[in-house]
Amino acid sequence: MTSKAILTTTNLQRDYQQGDSTDVLRVIKGIDLEIMQGEKLAIVGVSGSGKSTLLNLMGGLDDPTQGSVTLNGKQWSDLDPTQRAAWRNQHIGFVYQFHHLLDEFSALENVCLPSLIGGDTKLGEAYAKELLERVGLAERLHHRPSELSGGERQRVAIARALVRKPSLVLMDEPTGNLDPKTAESVLKLLIALNKELNISFVVVTHDPQIAKRLDRTISLVDGVLGQDVD
Numbered sequence: 001m002t003s004k005a006i007l008t009t010t011n012l013q014r015d016y017q018q019g020d021s022t023d024v025l026r027v028i029k030g031i032d033l034e035i036m037q038g039e040k041l042a043i044v045g046v047s048g049s050g051k052s053t054l055l056n057l058m059g060g061l062d063d064p065t066q067g068s069v070t071l072n073g074k075q076w077s078d079l080d081p082t083q084r085a086a087w088r089n090q091h092i093g094f095v096y097q098f099h100h101l102l103d104e105f106s107a108l109e110n111v112c113l114p115s116l117i118g119g120d121t122k123l124g125e126a127y128a129k130e131l132l133e134r135v136g137l138a139e140r141l142h143h144r145p146s147e148l149s150g151g152e153r154q155r156v157a158i159a160r161a162l163v164r165k166p167s168l169v170l171m172d173e174p175t176g177n178l179d180p181k182t183a184e185s186v187l188k189l190l191i192a193l194n195k196e197l198n199i200s201f202v203v204v205t206h207d208p209q210i211a212k213r214l215d216r217t218i219s220l221v222d223g224v225l226g227q228d229v230d
């Protein structure tokens with residue numbers, strides 16, 4: 001594996017205001033982390049430990065109170081909102097527990113959307129079809145999300161996350177809403193795609209069985225990184 005870091009967090013900190021109170025809740029307490037090209041990283045931790053907060057900071061969807069996140073040589077805080085959206089569209093894919101597909105669009109249209117937004121319609125559509133075939137949905141291109149099973153919807157969401165050829169895919173409990181058998185097939189797909197495309201994956205998961213199958217596991221405990229677990 002090459003050893004180029006594609007994402008670096010430096011002394012990352014995130015405080016939340018607690019309602020009307022002046023007290024702050026420090027959720028992320030100074031995290032230094034490097035994600036290497038092609039790496040599959042699991043993030044585990046109890047509910048409320050800050051996993052989603054950390055993922056959102058990595059993806060530039062949220063701003064740290066202190067510290068910084070650098071993705072492929074650029075710091076999120078140096079980019080204005082338009083540049084940020086473009087950088088994100090080009091370099092990162094997101095997959096959530098619930099698929100967040102648009103119900104009024106077909107599987108193919110949903111996968112094409114990031115390319116439409118990125119101004120790359122023609123190539124985007126060809127690659128979207130290829131990816132949907134790759135995730136086993138060649139016969140489902142024109143189905144809407146409501147006409148697909150949970151596992152199929154998550155496969156569409158994965159294809160959508162990959163369509164811009166990102167260097168990093170951030171997944172927040174991607175199998176949390178799936179039965180064990182479907183979860184296993186989604187995990188197998190993730191591992192195969194990682195091998196084929198050398199894309200890095202960061203996977204937030206509750207499931208130690210999933211974490212075990214990835215390259216490295218970090219646990220988030222009380223806002224800091226615990227020992228790497230093997």
Ligand SMILES: Nc1ncnc2c1ncn2[C@@H]1O[C@H](COP(=O)(O)OP(=O)(O)O)[C@@H](O)[C@H]1O
Nearest residue numbers: 016017027045046047048049050051052053054
């Ligand atoms: N927008 C917010 N305002 C205030 N507190 C928040 C906000 N978002 C999350 N929190 C708090 O931060 C902590 C971590 O949340 P989160 O990152 O969602 O945890 P996890 O994904 O590990 O379950 C929780 O205690 C949660 O209540």
Ligand SMILES: [Mg+2]
Nearest residue numbers: 051052053172
């Ligand atoms: Mg969460």
